[in-house]
Amino acid sequence: MAKGYPGFPKGGGNMNNMMKQVQKLQKQMETMQEDLKNKEVEATSGGGAVKAVVNGNKELVSLKIDEEVVDPDDVEMLQDLIVAAVNEAMRVAEEKMSSEMSKLTGGLNIPGL
Template sequence: MKNLQQMMKQAQQAQAKMAEMQKEMEQMEVAGESGGGAVKVVLTGKGEARKIDIDKSIIDPDDKEMLEDLLVAAINQARGKAEQEMQTRMQDFAKQMGLPPGMNLPF
């Protein structure tokens, strides 16, 4: 009976820790840039855009496609950083919970 109670307590602790981690990811900001820093974006850890900064010198009405490509590259870089941070945190979480290395958590 004690083992069951202990398992339930651990499950509740894990759930609380997971909720805390998700909240931290929502508040975390990650930056991405492209074009040698001419285009910069800031996203939350959940991938929501917070800021986009475009250097005036690269704005060319005749080359809209280049600006679009730079924006996509900067956004993808920031998203990659956010995903890497989430993966690192999930691995740490799994270690703390005593889960075997390489076990994929559903996030």
Template structure:
């Protein structure tokens, strides 16, 4: 090891490392705020032209299911299919929302795996 070089990091590398740590802290704080926002969000999925509606929180916790009386006479199988389709719709909307918000949070940071 040559003198003044430390562990192979020059001053330029230390600045880069310091900036990377600052960015990581910003992302961590943003992720905490995002988690709080997601807990408060309500994302609605529906099926059958609005006959069945499912509401999830932004972090995909089921909050409610609303079934129109108009669909009750259609039978259990149809109702089950409509509830499943509404849940899938809400789930897809929530994952899209989470992905978009994470991209906003980490945009431009060139994080591996993002």
């Protein structure tokens, strides 16, 4: 007679169901990651003078700069505005991906995701 261990049921029926659920979750996560790669988020700095658009792969897709902030005597300010806009767009993209993943995983903290 097979003896069960605490926390583990006798037989493999539940294990098969769990494996199917894990495989389903993995497929859903792959689909969601692919969808998120195609989404874009934008962020601005300098009151909208610099706008950065980033995709779900955290790649800079576009950068728009209003002419009035282009001052040859103050290049550092423009550089700071660009860095701020790009960093904010990256942060928003990361937040969006994390939020979508946590909806799927039910808040589980799965390493590597």
